[in-house]
Amino acid sequence: MQRRTVLKGAAVGGAVVLGAGFWALPTGVAPAALTLEGAQQALVALATRELTSLKGWSPSEVFNHCAQSVEYSMDGYPQLKPAWFRHSVGPLAFSVFSARGAMRHPLDEVIPGAAPLLEPASTVAAIARLQAALVRFDAHSGDLHPHFAYGALSHAEYTQAHVLHLYNHLSLIRVVDQSA
Numbered sequence: 001m002q003r004r005t006v007l008k009g010a011a012v013g014g015a016v017v018l019g020a021g022f023w024a025l026p027t028g029v030a031p032a033a034l035t036l037e038g039a040q041q042a043l044v045a046l047a048t049r050e051l052t053s054l055k056g057w058s059p060s061e062v063f064n065h066c067a068q069s070v071e072y073s074m075d076g077y078p079q080l081k082p083a084w085f086r087h088s089v090g091p092l093a094f095s096v097f098s099a100r101g102a103m104r105h106p107l108d109e110v111i112p113g114a115a116p117l118l119e120p121a122s123t124v125a126a127i128a129r130l131q132a133a134l135v136r137f138d139a140h141s142g143d144l145h146p147h148f149a150y151g152a153l154s155h156a157e158y159t160q161a162h163v164l165h166l167y168n169h170l171s172l173i174r175v176v177d178q179s180a
Contacts, residue, residue, distance in 0.1 A: 030167050034101060036138050039163045040131060042170065047127045050176040056108040061117040062169045063126035068114050069165055070133035073158050074140050077148040078113030086151035094150040094161060103164035107172055112148055130166075137162065 032038035051059040072078070080086060097103040110117070120126050137158070146152050153161060 030101070031170055034160065034163050034167075036134055036159055036163065039166050040134060042166070043127050043131050043134075046173070046175070047124060047131075050178070051123055052174055052176050054172045054174060056172060057117065059123045059173055060121055060126040062107075062173060063123065063130045064117040064119070065110070065114075066162075066166045066169060067126070067130040067133045068111055068117075070130070070137050070162050072111065072114075073144050073147065073153075073162070074137060074142075076145040077111065080146065080148045081112070086146060086149065090147070090149040090151050094147075094153070094157070097164055098157070098160055101164070103161075103168040105165075105168060107169055134162070 030038075032042040053059055053062065057065065081090060120129060140155070144153065144155060144158055147158070147161065150157075150161065
């Protein structure tokens with residue numbers, strides 16, 4: 001009985017925190033439309049530029065991480081959060097991100113059980129990997145695997161999750177000013 005009370009309390013507490021966090025999410029302009037096409041356009045615009053990261057992961061690690069997330073939605077995530085999380089806090093967080101049209105999450109947090117973010121090492125190749133993953137995802141007509149935190153998502157919901165995820169990471173990526 002105590003376990004159920006603790007879980008209910010955690011879910012209610014999570015809802016309060018997420019509800020308050022809704023208003024703290026960024027409201028700035030997204031780098032492109034909140035679509036796969038918009039994400040591809042943003043990547044094309046970055047692919048030929050020298051990029052730097054304001055903090056945390058290198059640009060190639062960021063693009064490899066985003067590619068992993070897209071690939072895992074089709075192939076299966078290596079590890080999932082507990083079922084109670086994927087049926088309560090996770091979907092609630094996604095609904096807040098979806099309603100706000102923006103995501104905020106720790107930008108240096110790896111996907112549980114994911115491979116290291118080292119390959120491909122070049123930014124151009126990592127962007128190409130992400131572009132290929134997005135093309136594959138767009139054409140994917142089979143079942144999708146549950147998200148490691150959000151649980152079961154439809155193709156449209158996953159599309160939104162992938163785009164918001166990428167745009168959240170792009171908030172730390174900058175084009176290097178060649179004139180300086």
